[in-house]
Amino acid sequence: MKRINVDRARGLRRAMTDVERLLWRYLRNRHLSGWKFRRQHEVGHYIVDFVCAEAMLVVELDGGQHAELVDYDEHRTQYLHSMGYRVLRFWNNDVLANIESVLEVILEAVASPAPHPSPLPIGERGLGMPESEK
Numbered sequence: 001m002k003r004i005n006v007d008r009a010r011g012l013r014r015a016m017t018d019v020e021r022l023l024w025r026y027l028r029n030r031h032l033s034g035w036k037f038r039r040q041h042e043v044g045h046y047i048v049d050f051v052c053a054e055a056m057l058v059v060e061l062d063g064g065q066h067a068e069l070v071d072y073d074e075h076r077t078q079y080l081h082s083m084g085y086r087v088l089r090f091w092n093n094d095v096l097a098n099i100e101s102v103l104e105v106i107l108e109a110v111a112s113p114a115p116h117p118s119p120l121p122i123g124e125r126g127l128g129m130p131e132s133e134k
Contacts, residue, residue, distance in 0.1 A: 016040070019061055019092040020049060026103055027059075035110045044083055046076055051085070055110040058087045061095060 016024065020039070027037040027050055041051045043058065050059040058080055062073070077087045088109055095102050 017061070017063070017092075019063070019095050022099065023050070023059075023061065023095055023102070026099065027106075032103065032107060032110070035107075043080060043085065046079065048080070052110050056085050057106075057109050058085045059106060060087060060089045061092055062089055063092045 016039070024039055026032060027035075027039075030036055035052050036054060037050050037052050037059075039050050040047055042048075043051055048058045049061050051057065052059075060073075073089070077089075080087050086109060088106060090102050090105075
C-alpha cells in the first residue's frame, strides 16, 4: 500500500507543538516500559499524533481548536476503531498540568489487551463450555 502522506507526516514531525514535544520525550526510545511509539505516523489515510502499533493504540493531543472539530474527531476516531486501534485523547492542558497521570493512562492502555477489531457474533465466539465437556 502506497503511503500518500509521507511528506506531510515528515513536515508535522519537524513542526511539533510544545505539548507534543513534551509527551514525545516520555514516549520516544521505548522510555515507557519498553513500548515503541511513533510520532506523526500515517494510519490509513490519517496522520495520528502518536501510535503504538504493537498495542494498537493511538494517542491524540487536542488543543482548543478541537472544541470546534468534534464531528471531524469523532469520524476520525470511528475510522481508527474500524482499523482495530484504540484511541486515547488528551487535552493539551492535561498534558502540561499533569503529565504523570497522562503517562499512567497510556501505560494502562498499552498493557491491557486490545479487543478484537471485529469480534465474532455471540453464537460463534466459542464462549462457555468446550464441546468435549457438553
